[in-house]
Amino acid sequence: MTTQRLLWTFLFLLISAVQECEPVCVDAVPDTEAVVGNPMKLTCVSCIKREINAETRVNWYYRTNRTAEPQLIFIYDGKPQGVEGPWMGRLLWNGSKDLQDLSISITNVTLNDKGRYECVVHRQFSFNLHTASISKNATFIDLVVREKVCLFNKQAHHC
Ligand SMILES: *[C@@H]1O[C@H](CO)[C@@H](O)[C@H](O)[C@H]1NC(C)=O
Numbered sequence: 001m002t003t004q005r006l007l008w009t010f011l012f013l014l015i016s017a018v019q020e021c022e023p024v025c026v027d028a029v030p031d032t033e034a035v036v037g038n039p040m041k042l043t044c045v046s047c048i049k050r051e052i053n054a055e056t057r058v059n060w061y062y063r064t065n066r067t068a069e070p071q072l073i074f075i076y077d078g079k080p081q082g083v084e085g086p087w088m089g090r091l092l093w094n095g096s097k098d099l100q101d102l103s104i105s106i107t108n109v110t111l112n113d114k115g116r117y118e119c120v121v122h123r124q125f126s127f128n129l130h131t132a133s134i135s136k137n138a139t140f141i142d143l144v145v146r147e148k149v150c151l152f153n154k155q156a157h158h159c
């Protein structure tokens with residue numbers, strides 16, 4: 001095959017990777033309601049063809065509202081990495097080995113955690129000597145936080 005032909009094949013593979021999903025990879029609708037004091041999974045799924053060789057990096061961002069500046073809070077770059085600041089130690093990687101599930105979890109939700117969470121995925125594909133990369137905002141979650149309520153009590157109050 002000529003170099004040009006290889007390049008077209010590569011582009012085709014790349015486009016397939018972006019458009020098609022393995023049947024096992026199902027886009028999940030993320031939960032958007034958290035309860036104070038509980039853990040909360042922030043779900044982000046980004047499907048990719050298994051046979052495609054891609055290096056994946058994920059950045060998670062948080063902002064208090066949709067006009068605020070996004071703040072980097074968690075990185076996955078070969079391994080999970082916290083980011084210095086108020087989120088350090090409060091977030092856990094909860095993704096899968098194949099990096100189709102890129103979720104994180106808040107270990108212990110507080111009222112201040114409400115706001116918008118964004119999952120931005122960078123994938124670098126390689127095919128022989130060619131590489132190409134794509135970045136996309138895979139998910140955003142507008143998280144609502146509720147106080148814990150004692151259901152057994154007639155007058156619902158905070159536990
Ligand atoms: C969650 O945070 C609250 C307040 O900081 C604390 O009292 C509670 O023990 C924590 N729960 C867990 C499971 O860490």
Ligand SMILES: *[C@@H]1O[C@H](CO)[C@@H](O)[C@H](O)[C@H]1NC(C)=O
Binds near residue numbers: 065066067068069
């Ligand atoms: C959005 O958040 C920023 C920074 O926290 C704040 O300055 C701004 O007033 C907020 N805007 C709205 C509409 O709540």
Ligand SMILES: *[C@@H]1O[C@H](CO)[C@@H](O)[C@H](O)[C@H]1NC(C)=O
Binds near residue numbers: 106
């Ligand atoms: C991680 O995800 C699994 C599967 O959805 C869930 O059962 C578990 O509670 C999550 N872990 C945390 C710390 O939220």
Ligand SMILES: *[C@@H]1O[C@H](CO)[C@@H](O)[C@H](O)[C@H]1NC(C)=O
Binds near residue numbers: 070118120137
């Ligand atoms: C997500 O995409 C939008 C528009 O495409 C952009 O304005 C925004 O800054 C992106 N978010 C992050 C966290 O990069």
